[in-house]
Amino acid sequence: MLYAILAYHVEDEVLSWTAEEDATVMTNLSAAHEPLRAKGHFGPAARLDETRKARTLRGPGAGMVLDGPFAETKEQLLGFYIMEFDSDDGAIAAARELRKANPGAVYEIRPIKLFLPADGFGATPG
Template sequence: MYYAILAYHAEGVVESWTEEEDAALMAELLAVNDRLVGEKSLGPAARLGPTQRAVTLRGKGDGMITDGPFAETKEELLGFYVVDFPTLEAAVAAARDLRRANPTAVYEIRPILLYLPGAPLESRAAD
């Protein structure tokens, strides 16, 4: 079964890390990532940009664009992993490994009811 492991953190804390602190954390997370890839349990994973650069589309018809998400929360969704494990307990174990690498983050593990992998993307980032 596919599960989403959603990583939450206070953006202010993440943004306060030095480049070295962030690189060290990412090295630990990538070690877990590489192990899960080797076990053929990890699908797509993404680290999301700051909410200050996000927009939200809501409303009827074409909808209306507003700046950023406006959830009343102390933590923002900073990234996610898609994993494939036979049980919720196994997915929780993978999230615990991620938490050992990033102990100040919060991880939500949620079953995925529909998984469409889509096509591989090439970056079209603006210069």
């Protein structure tokens, strides 16, 4: 079974780190990744950019694009996509297409700050 492990932290604290402090944390995380990778457990990983850069598509019809990742309290994160576009506009257009297939869903659009590939990590059937 695959698991999504979502990392939460106090964003203001992370944003206050110096470049050296951030590099130290990333080095420590890399060291934690290696044994997981060696055992075949480590899949794709992404570091999201700041929440102020997030957008959420919600509402009826084509929906409205709102600033922020702020979910209604009854909503839970149920999955995620990693896609590549040249601008927010492309990502928003893709979210609109996904929403056509699942009109009740809310899609948060966040730039990814760091992406670590899957290193051949296996896929599971749909």
